Amino acid sequence: MTHWIVAPVVLPAMLAAFIVLVVRFHINLARVFSVAGTLALLGISAGLAWQVSDGSVGLYQLGDWAAPFGIVLVADRLSTMMILLTSVLAVLVLLYAIGSGWDKRGQHFHALYQFQLMGIMGAFLTGDVFNLFVFFEVLLIASYGLMIHAGGNARLRAGTQYVLYNLLGSTLFLFALGAIYAETGTLNMADLAVRVAEIDPANSTGIRVAAVLLLMVFAIKAAVAPLHFWLPSSYSEAPAPVAALFGIMTKVGAYAIIRIYTMVFPPELETTGGLFGTWLLPVALIGLLIGMTGVLGAKRLDRLVAFSVIGSMGMLMTAVALFTPAGISAALYYVIHSTLATAALFLIVDLVRSGRGEAGVGLSAAMPVTGGAVIAAMFFVAAIAMAGLPPLSGFIGKLLVLQASFASPLVWWAWAVILGSSLVAVVGFSRAGSLVFWKAHQVAGEAEDETSPEDNRGAHEAHDPARRIPVLELAAIGGLIALLVAHTVLAGPVMRYMETTTAQLFAPQPYIDTVLNTPGKDLSNAKGKFDDYEKDAGYGEPADGEAGAGYGDSDAEAADAGASDRDTGSADASEPAAEGGN
Amino acid sequence: MEFLVASAIGLLTAAGIYLVLRLRTFPVIIGTSLLTYAVNVFLFASGRLTVGAPPILRAGVDSYTDPLPQALVLTAIVISFGMTAVVVVIALGAYLGSDDDHVNDAPEEEGTP
Numbered sequence: 080m081t082h083w084i085v086a087p088v089v090l091p092a093m094l095a096a097f098i099v100l101v102v103r104f105h106i107n108l109a110r111v112f113s114v115a116g117t118l119a120l121l122g123i124s125a126g127l128a129w130q131v132s133d134g135s136v137g138l139y140q141l142g143d144w145a146a147p148f149g150i151v152l153v154a155d156r157l158s159t160m161m162i163l164l165t166s167v168l169a170v171l172v173l174l175y176a177i178g179s180g181w182d183k184r185g186q187h188f189h190a191l192y193q194f195q196l197m198g199i200m201g202a203f204l205t206g207d208v209f210n211l212f213v214f215f216e217v218l219l220i221a222s223y224g225l226m227i228h229a230g231g232n233a234r235l236r237a238g239t240q241y242v243l244y245n246l247l248g249s250t251l252f253l254f255a256l257g258a259i260y261a262e263t264g265t266l267n268m269a270d271l272a273v274r275v276a277e278i279d280p281a282n283s284t285g286i287r288v289a290a291v292l293l294l295m296v297f298a299i300k301a302a303v304a305p306l307h308f309w310l311p312s313s314y315s316e317a318p319a320p321v322a323a324l325f326g327i328m329t330k331v332g333a334y335a336i337i338r339i340y341t342m343v344f345p346p347e348l349e350t351t352g353g354l355f356g357t358w359l360l361p362v363a364l365i366g367l368l369i370g371m372t373g374v375l376g377a378k379r380l381d382r383l384v385a386f387s388v389i390g391s392m393g394m395l396m397t398a399v400a401l402f403t404p405a406g407i408s409a410a411l412y413y414v415i416h417s418t419l420a421t422a423a424l425f426l427i428v429d430l431v432r433s434g435r436g437e438a439g440v441g442l443s444a445a446m447p448v449t450g451g452a453v454i455a456a457m458f459f460v461a462a463i464a465m466a467g468l469p470p471l472s473g474f475i476g477k478l479l480v481l482q483a484s485f486a487s488p489l490v491w492w493a494w495a496v497i498l499g500s501s502l503v504a505v506v507g508f509s510r511a512g513s514l515v516f517w518k519a520h521q522v523a524g525e526a527e528d529e530t531s532p533e534d535n536r537g538a539h540e541a542h543d544p545a546r547r548i549p550v551l552e553l554a555a556i557g558g559l560i561a562l563l564v565a566h567t568v569l570a571g572p573v574m575r576y577m578e579t580t581t582a583q584l585f586a587p588q589p590y591i592d593t594v595l596n597t598p599g600k601d602l603s604n605a606k607g608k609f610d611d612y613e614k615d616a617g618y619g620e621p622a623d624g625e626a627g628a629g630y631g632d633s634d635a636e637a638a639d640a641g642a643s644d645r646d647t648g649s650a651d652a653s654e655p656a657a658e659g660g661n
Numbered sequence: 662m663e664f665l666v667a668s669a670i671g672l673l674t675a676a677g678i679y680l681v682l683r684l685r686t687f688p689v690i691i692g693t694s695l696l697t698y699a700v701n702v703f704l705f706a707s708g709r710l711t712v713g714a715p716p717i718l719r720a721g722v723d724s725y726t727d728p729l730p731q732a733l734v735l736t737a738i739v740i741s742f743g744m745t746a747v748v749v750v751i752a753l754g755a756y757l758g759s760d761d762d763h764v765n766d767a768p769e770e771e772g773t774p
Contacts, residue, residue: 209733213736216740219744220743220744220747223747231758232759235751235754235758238755239686239751239755239764240764240765242744242747242751243681243689243690243693243748246693246741246744246748249741249744250693250696250697250741253697253704257700257703257704257706257707257730260704260708260730261706261707261709
């Protein structure tokens with residue numbers, strides 16, 4: 080049963096290779112496989128989430144090697160919740176990409192999409208920090224391809240910035256990992272948790288530097304205030320479905336902060352104490368302020384949404400930086416809300432872009448959007464959610480964050496910034512909405528005054544009759560909005576789930592025990608083999624007695640390749656050749 | 662030897678950061694390459710500096726070097742090489758497309774759709 084844990088990583092990887100090798104010239108087949116694979120991923124994620132919802136911790140040892148030495152994947156409540164969120168988002172965004180034809184505008188969209196999913200799933204599931212780095216790189220390299228999908232100068236330029244920024248982030252990540260390894264001698268998260276706790280606070284300069292470096296890396300991914308500069312250009316220039324999927328990538332950074340800084344560097348740890356209260360909370364609030372001010376100042380609809388992402392990440396990190404159980408539960412609730420709202424907004428903006436023709440997504444009065452009423456209504460709902468107005472989930476999330484911030488000494492700052500930035504966001508979104516969707520009718524009215532003064536609206540709803548109704552796109556956005564509504568209506572049960580998830584995060588002992596105390600493959604036989612192997616190769620002194628137990632003495636003279644092959648019994652053919660060589 | 666390795670890492674990092682701040686694609690890419698060299702040496706040193714010792718721990722071997730950082734460095738080299746190749750291609754595309762190799766946004770481009 081535990082093998083299911085690796086399935087969310089293996090399935091997209093295999094599928095991506097299959098799509099790129101076999102069906103690269105058949106867009107319809109690629110679509111079928113991509114959708115089927117993503118749906119299967121959704122099923123697997125839901126199954127895993129259900130499996131660990133009782134509070135157990137699922138463990139998968141790659142190659143059956145035991146934990147501190149082998150790499151492990153761990154499925155607990157938090158990681159399964161995140162993979163479930165990812166796969167739900169992936170299905171809807173993929174439907175949009177297919178419906179809008181974005182996947183046909185360049186090569187290999189579906190293969191890159193699957194690789195991207197593989198990286199995200201792996202980052203959520205892994206129990207090893209170096210493996211986290213590797214999965215970050217997998218998701219980043221796929222995102223580079225997706226980011227510049229369909230080409231274009233502006234996009235390539237934004238892509239260069241994005242890639243360079245993330246390259247620097249990866250370098251920083253490696254510095255942090257090197258420092259951690261030099262201080263503790265391990266990179267397994269559970270093992271790190273044990274060893275970091277043993278470090279003498281008086282002699283902890285190295286590990287403190289490592290903790291701050293690591294926090295900076297995740298802050299880059301999560302677009303926390305002074306490190307958010309990569310986000311507006313890349314998200315607004317990326318193809319809409321890609322930007323919508325990128326919504327989960329900032330959450331990968333937030334997830335990593337929650338995971339590492341509840342388990343490895345918990346808030347009560349003396350060594351790294353004060354990191355969050357002093358630094359993370361103020362910069363998160365600054366990020367919230369910058370993001371929502373950007374919403375007000377943006378001249379284009381897509382940049383507006385990109386800035387609202389920074390704002391919502393600021394809100395999320397405010398909740399995380401409180402580092403109380405209430406704060407983390409509020410953050411987890413907000414993660415789901417923010418991911419869905421971001422994705423919905425990016426997709427709606429894309430519909431506006433394709434519906435407005437010349438005017439594009441500039442915030443200026445132009446002719447109405449084709450199919451304007453439905454799009455305008457969806458923008459209205461998604462903007463309400465994003466700005467955090469009642470009745471939708473953004474409001475509940477904000478209330479939870481406000482409530483949790485009572486425990487912090489910066490409570491007045493937090494309240495002032497959260498409420499003030501909400502006001503700014505409401506003004507920004509309503510200004511954008513009125514310009515794009517309402518003022519349009521005025522423009523249309525003026526243009527048509529001479530010819531048909533009667534009912535201009537009806538005439539303009541269908542000024543491009545050749546355009547089909549975007550059923551699949553509307554269904555995808557409608558699905559995201561329906562999920563937002565469900566997230567609001569079911570806020571009680573969802574919060575109960577988040578609270579138990581948080582309780583599991585703040586009591587990491589079962590996680591650590593599961594990872595470190597699960598026996599891996601039996602090495603008692605292998606020891607003899609290794610000693611024998613070394614004797615043949617001429618290392619060190621003769622082995623001690625038990626070494627030669629398994630093998631005949633004369634056969635052991637065979638070449639190294641032959642000897643190791645015989646041990647596994649897998650490659651008989653090479654044996655005569657090796658002996659011939661002797 | 663510690664001094665030499667430490668100053669090598671420091672020099673590479675300083676030069677790399679300086680180049681990255683030049684904000685033209687070619688120096689920035691060279692700068693990121695220097696930074697990845699620095700980080701590779703740093704990772705290597707994180708397993709402590711040992712000369713002429715086998716990366717093997719078994720009975721009878723007193724002096725050994727830690728094999729794990731070597732594996733990490735290998736992974737890091739492969740990844741950073743691949744990433745550098747990708748960024749070179751994307752930067753070339755951007756340069757050939759717009760005839761401009763600045764990394765930052767041109768201010769007049771903003772705000773127009």
